[in-house]
Amino acid sequence: MTRSGPTTGARVAVALSGGVDSAVTAALLLKAGHEVFGLTMTTGFDAVSAGGELDHPAGGLPHVAAAAGVARQLGIPHQVVDVRDTFRQVVVEPFCRLYREGLTPNPCLACNRFVKFGRLLETALDMGAGHLATGHYARVAKDAAGLHHLFKGRDPAKDQSYVLYGLSQDQLSHVMFPLGGMEKAEVKVLAARMGLQAAVRPESQDICFITGEGHADFIETWSGTRLAEGSILDTAGRRLGTHRGLARYTVGQRRGLGLGGPHALYVVALIPEANALVVGSAHEAASRWLSATGATFVSGSPPPAGARLAVRLRYRARETTGVVSYPSEDPAVFHVSLDVPHRAAAPGQAAVLYRGEEVVGGGIIARTEALERALSALSSRPRRPVTREASRREDRPPAHLQRFHEES
Structure with a gap:
């Protein structure tokens, strides 16, 4: 080479x-x-x-x-x-x-x-x-x-x-x-x-178009509308407090929730259909699997099903490992069964696959075990059920992620 x-x-x-x-x-x-x-x-x-x-x-x-x-x-x-x-x-x-x-x-x-x-x-x-x-x-x-x-x-x-x-x-x-x-x-x-x-000359920043203000404030300024407050729920559907707009939070986040209590709480899932932020224990926030959509592979060919590869789920995150599979004949959607549950698998971030030092490819995270678990728990509540049928489909992402991939 x-x-x-x-x-x-x-x-x-x-x-x-x-x-x-x-x-x-x-x-x-x-x-x-x-x-x-x-x-x-x-x-x-x-x-x-x-x-x-x-x-x-x-x-x-x-x-x-x-x-x-x-x-x-x-x-x-x-x-x-x-x-x-x-x-x-x-x-x-x-x-x-x-x-x-x-x-x-x-x-x-x-x-x-x-x-x-x-x-x-x-x-x-x-x-x-x-x-x-x-x-x-x-x-x-x-x-x-x-x-x-x-x-x-x-x-x-x-x-x-x-x-x-x-x-x-x-x-x-x-x-x-x-x-x-x-x-x-x-x-x-x-x-x-x-x-x-x-x-x-000083180092450049990660998000070049946002300076001083945080990303949530930038979003409010750009759109001209404030982020809507909503309920913070536990995984049983009990209301614990009020969030300041879903854009201010991400899966795995612990700080800045504004919640007290004897045990640490983490963001488990963001449910835009209900404008709800679901929090839970470290165990409840961790996912043993994820599905990614809109996948591309550097060589043009996907790795074989069953391949064990390293996976990075955020830009500066440590890699973990898992086994890749494909829920359908479409290689643009892949599933990773993680060897160790991961607490920061956030829909919208990329899951990038590595073989040693080489980049194999990647896709945008659409579904995770933690998200599905939260949706299932909230959907079983007798009041105001929350559903996301599209996210249960193995062959396509939720509706809002479909729009993302259409733009790409």
Whole structure:
């Protein structure tokens, strides 16, 4: 298996953010003899961090100015790419809506798949580049048959392979991750040694379009309506208190529930149909199985039923292991029986499958044992039954998740 990338002297675009990772990426490619130029996205939300309006012109944005400074220092051409419409449609709007519908989406999944390695990659190719290089901590390699493989970055603390599982073979054939075999500390030392101004720039945040306020406050501001309060129930259906809007909570959460008592309580499930937050013990919040929908696999082929693989259920979560199966003939829906019950399997998050260091693929969590257990308990109550028939179907996600996958 060989490292994927162009021959020396090829034209390569670098996604410049103005930070240390993209600056070192560009510098390394220049040193390797490539013809390098920089591209910087403006999403329409960059100005929030600059204290401006959502449609602030790109020229006044700190990250654009920083990226332009990197380009000047390295002596490479630089261009700003306006992705505002795409970013709103495939990242921000689904993020806000899905949170309101009781899910816990990860906006980086859609951003990488449809914006960075969608719109930005298309722009790079249109400008004559054969590859788009970024500062992601992940690795791509090509086997003898020409198939591209995606691997974790060497630095486990910075590995970003989780948010890249949805990239296609075509996308992987045009991307480069020069930092994938390095640790963050090495990158910082290298930046200082190269005299790059970006070496002292602060780290970027996880959700780039939300600064200062929390995600729930952002959702209220974006939609123009407040999150609706509702009941906090235990798994027997007894009312324990009032929640401040489902978007403020996620499965497995313990803090911030506003509930007293002698025993720790965790979020077991969010039931948007009843605007109810179900809490319970650590045991009740844990799931021994989950189902994921909208699955994609890096090679294009799903792993065989019965394969035991590592599974990561959140971006920075520790991996667990489980056995993969398929409830129907549709490989876009897979089921994982976990070896150890997991307390943070949240619908809306991705379940990403690994074989050692290699990313196999992944899908969006639609059903979990904890969710089904909560629905069953609440449905058996004599008053105000709660049902979600779609979530009991093995061959499709709940209705609100179907809309998510239609957009994808």
